[in-house]
Amino acid sequence: MGNLAGDAGRFPETYQCTMSTLTIQLPDGVARQLRECADREGVTVEQLMSSAAAEKLSAMLTVEHLRERARIAKREDFTAFLNGSPNVPPIPGDEL
Secondary structure, three states, X not given: OOOHHHHHHHOOOOOOOOOOOOOOOOOXXXXXXXXXXXXXXXXXXXXXXXXXHHHHHHHHHHHHHHHHHXXXXXXXXXXXXXXXXXXXXXXXXXXO
């Protein structure tokens, strides 16, 4: 998973955002594993959960975005794009 503690230095000190507090219930085993993982990573459980939630939201929003793009896509545009691509052999390792 990498060291999440290093991410803090990527934001300027002036970076500020408002924060919300959420109370969630988790099975004891999941909560224990979260605490252990946070300890190993050198972050708080709150930081780990915030990062995990952001990653999940990013994945979900990406899928939503791609579905929307697919909904408005036109086959003829895709075909025109492919027809404009050079007819060259695949890079070694990309062969079918």
